[in-house]
Amino acid sequence: MGKLFGLVGQPLGHSMSPIMHNTEFKELGLPHHYQPFELREDELEEGIKALRLLGVEGFNVTIPHKVSIIPMLDEVEQEAMEIGAVNTVYRRGDLLIGANTDGQGYLQSLLKLTGEDSLINKKVLVVGAGGAARAVAVSISRSGVGSLTIANRTLDKAEKLSSVCRPYATVDAISLEILNSSLESYDIVINTTSIGMSPEINNVPLPVQNVREGVVMSDLIYNPLETLWLKQGREQGAITSNGLSMFVEQGALAFEKWLGIKPDRSRMKETVLKKLGGQQC
C-alpha cells in the first residue's frame, strides 16, 4: 500500500527533496509519495496534528522549523537533542520520533571523501556556528576527532557550540578575525556558513592563501556546485568537495529510517544534479 512522506518548512519551492525521494520510490517500484507541506511558524502545531491524522509515515523538517518542532514530537533521539534540531521524523507505532540525519549525513560524506574510517587523527576547522554547523560539529565530535576548532563571526555562538561538543572531543572556539594566521595547521576546513551561496556567489567565507596543499576543503553549499571559495582552494592544490553528498546522504539516511531499505545514493545524486543543472541553465 502507498505510504505518505513529506517535507515541512517554508519556503519549499527550491527544495530538491521531493524530486529526489519521489524518483527513488519510482525507481524502486514503491507506491509511496513524498509531498512538500509549506507551513508558517503559526501553522506548524496544527499542521503536525493534521499529518498525524493523515497517517504520515515520516517526513523531513527544514528551515525555519528544525528547532520549534521538537516539543511537538513524542520522542527525540539523543544526537538530535544535542544538535538541538530535528530534520527527520519517523513513526514508531503511534509515536512520532525526531532524528537528525544532517550531521551523520555530513560525516559519512566526509569519510567517503577522505577514504578513512574516522577523523581521529585529523585537525578539523568548522567555520560557522549556525544550524548546519551544530549538526556537523556534534556528529564529528561524537564520532571522534583529533581536534576541532569552531570559528564564527559571532564568537559567543561558537563558544556555546564548543561546550556542547566538549564531552566528546578536544574543541575550541575562535573568532573569524584571528583565524587567518593559523589556517595552515588544519587537515580539514569546513565552510558551514551561507557565504558564497547563490545568488551571492562572489563572496568567500575566508581567504585560502594560508591553507596548505592537500588540505581537504569542504563546503556545505551545493548551489552553485563549486563556490568561489572551493574554486580558489582547488587552484591552490586543496582537495575540494561541495555539499551535494551531504544532502544526498541525509536524505538516504532518512529513507532508511522510514522504510528500512537502502536507497541508491548514486541515483539520488544524479536526480539532484539533473534538476540543479536544469535550474542553472
Ligand code: NAP
Ligand atoms: P544559519 O543557521 O543561518 O547559520 C549561518 C552561519 O553563517 C552563521 O554561523 C553565521 O554567522 C554565518 N554567516 C552568515 N553570513 C555571514 C557573513 N556575512 N559573515 C560571516 N559569517 C556569516 O544557516 P544554516 O542553516 O546553518 O545553513 C548554512 C549553510 O549550510 C547554507 O548555505 C545552507 O544551504 C547549507 N546547508 C547545506 C546542507 C546540505 O545538505 N548540504 C544542509 C544544511 C545547510 P553568525 O552566527 O555570526 O550570524
